Amino acid sequence: MRAGDGDVVGVFVIESPLVRAAGPTRRAYLKESVMALDQSLGGRLVVREGDPARVLVDLARAVGSYDVFVTGDATPWSRARDRRVDTALTDAGRRLHVVDSPYVVAPGTLTTAAASRYRVFGAYERAWRPWAEVVSPGPTSIPDWRRVVSDEPVWPTGAYAGRPWYFGDLPDDPPPARAPAGEAHALARLTSFGALVDEYATRRDQVGVDATSRLSAALHFGELHPRQVLAVTQGVSLGRAALWRQLAWRDFYADVLWHEPASRWHALQPAMESLRVDRDDRAAERFAIWARGRTGYPLVDAAMRQLLTEGWMHNRARMVAASFLVKHLHLDWRWGARWFLWRLVDADVASNQHGWQWCAGVGTDAAPFFRIFNPVRQSQRVDPDGVYARRYVRELRDASVADCAQPEGGTVHYARAMVDLARERVEALARYDEVRRGSAGRS
Numbered sequence: 542m543r544a545g546d547g548d549v550v551g552v553f554v555i556e557s558p559l560v561r562a563a564g565p566t567r568r569a570y571l572k573e574s575v576m577a578l579d580q581s582l583g584g585r586l587v588v589r590e591g592d593p594a595r596v597l598v599d600l601a602r603a604v605g606s607y608d609v610f611v612t613g614d615a616t617p618w619s620r621a622r623d624r625r626v627d628t629a630l631t632d633a634g635r636r637l638h639v640v641d642s643p644y645v646v647a648p649g650t651l652t653t654a655a656a657s658r659y660r661v662f663g664a665y666e667r668a669w670r671p672w673a674e675v676v677s678p679g680p681t682s683i684p685d686w687r688r689v690v691s692d693e694p695v696w697p698t699g700a701y702a703g704r705p706w707y708f709g710d711l712p713d714d715p716p717p718a719r720a721p722a723g724e725a726h727a728l729a730r731l732t733s734f735g736a737l738v739d740e741y742a743t744r745r746d747q748v749g750v751d752a753t754s755r756l757s758a759a760l761h762f763g764e765l766h767p768r769q770v771l772a773v774t775q776g777v778s779l780g781r782a783a784l785w786r787q788l789a790w791r792d793f794y795a796d797v798l799w800h801e802p803a804s805r806w807h808a809l810q811p812a813m814e815s816l817r818v819d820r821d822d823r824a825a826e827r828f829a830i831w832a833r834g835r836t837g838y839p840l841v842d843a844a845m846r847q848l849l850t851e852g853w854m855h856n857r858a859r860m861v862a863a864s865f866l867v868k869h870l871h872l873d874w875r876w877g878a879r880w881f882l883w884r885l886v887d888a889d890v891a892s893n894q895h896g897w898q899w900c901a902g903v904g905t906d907a908a909p910f911f912r913i914f915n916p917v918r919q920s921q922r923v924d925p926d927g928v929y930a931r932r933y934v935r936e937l938r939d940a941s942v943a944d945c946a947q948p949e950g951g952t953v954h955y956a957r958a959m960v961d962l963a964r965e966r967v968e969a970l971a972r973y974d975e976v977r978r979g980s981a982g983r984s
């Protein structure tokens with residue numbers, strides 16, 4: 542906020558309900574990130590816990606501020622919160638200015654000729670690209686910051702709110718090998734990745750190779766703006782084009798959520814809400830086997846163990862693990878999405894829920910339900926040397942390449958394959974057919 546004398550007072554409000562509902566990974570990262578920000582501002586960040594509407598009005602009065610600035614957001618929760626803050630500040634004779642967004646193009650900006658939201662990613666990306674090409678001047682220097690003596694912030698600890706029953710006794714500890722938080726780490730990563738961006742297009746799907754930016758958490762927590770990524774990766778190359786496309790996906794999903802807030806927990810394709818899924822105790826047991834990385838399919842297990850230990854997972858591994866949960870285990874995509882939100886350091890409502898819906902074939906275009914990833918064949922394609930499987934499934938550390946794709950029949954038996962892929966594929970297609978026939982009957 543801008544104080545009466547023109548100085549800037551930086552404020553971070555800890556919203557307990559949000560922090561309590563965040564899983565262990567995001568809770569730990571957020572705290573570290575805010576502390577790093579405070580440090581880089583010379584200890585001048587005001588960190589308060591409470592209802593932002595009350596905290597900001599009190600603080601604005603205390604420092605004589607009439608203008609409070611916030612970055613716009615896309616989730617239903619944050620938009621409702623910002624509306625409440627706006628009303629409270631207006632009632633107190635102050636103003637809330639919503640400035641820009643954490644996206645290249647703010648959600649809700651791009652619409653079709655018929656003034657509706659883009660339904661297909663390809664069309665959205667074509668409209669998005671000219672906006673990305675506009676070179677932004679980059680972050681401006683920070684004006685004078687005012688030191689405001691702050692109370693010790695109260696960070697919620699202890700029990701998490703909203704832990705669903707099917708998590709059973711799955712772990713609540715933060716991942717032991719989580720990447721460090723803070724702008725300095727993010728900028729260092731951006732610089733090192735920027736030098737390798739040309740290889741991104743050809744190597745980004747190789748799960749065992751460190752060829753992607755790993756900037757998702759920094760982007761999610763606002764340590765970096767995506768325009769900083771665009772600026773560092775200017776120039777024509779296939780790698781750059783592929784990377785920018787991923788940033789467009791990020792904006793696209795935020796845009797979809799902005800227009801369709803219910804898509805947070807409901808399938809974008811209404812007919813797919815009736816897809817038959819298992820939800821009983823045995824389903825919960827299967828869920829736990831998947832979440833612990835004990836399915837017997839190395840690519841899926843390596844992915845789920847990477848999530849447990851690092852709080853992050855390679856994009857291709859996310860796709861295969863998600864597909865396996867929905868199409869081979871016949872569980873609700875929302876169960877998997879919740880687990881990812883719980884464990885991922887970059888957990889983001891728009892990208893996660895729509896990433897899941899895409900994999901489950903119930904959301905935006907491109908991955909129809911009948912396309913089913915085979916985790917063994919995927920492993921041969923994206924982990925051809927078994928590097929990823931050996932790294933995370935320690936039982937496979939001395940295994941042959943063939944065993945790293947499918948241990949059964951080979952020499953290593955670290956976990957019995959929990960399902961027969963061919964049989965469950967038939968079952969998945971039968972359930973999908975029920976939906977198709979059901980909706981055909983209705984139309």
Ligand SMILES: Cc1cc2nc3c(=O)[nH]c(=O)nc-3n(C[C@H](O)[C@H](O)[C@H](O)COP(=O)(O)OP(=O)(O)OC[C@H]3O[C@@H](n4cnc5c(N)ncnc54)[C@H](O)[C@@H]3O)c2cc1C
Pocket residue numbers: 745753754755756757758760761784787788790791792794854855856857859860863881885887888889890892893894896897900
């Ligand atoms: C089931 C599933 C769940 C996902 N959940 C999340 C999530 O909670 N948070 C999240 O940030 N991403 C999510 N993604 C997208 C993607 O997997 C991650 O953004 C990516 O793996 C992060 O690694 P990176 O930073 O190295 O990505 P890079 O490949 O370097 O891409 C650069 C940036 O583009 C964005 N991006 C890349 N791929 C996608 C994508 N498919 N959709 C949206 N944005 C993308 C991210 O911000 C990423 O940091 C999910 C994907 C799937 C399939």
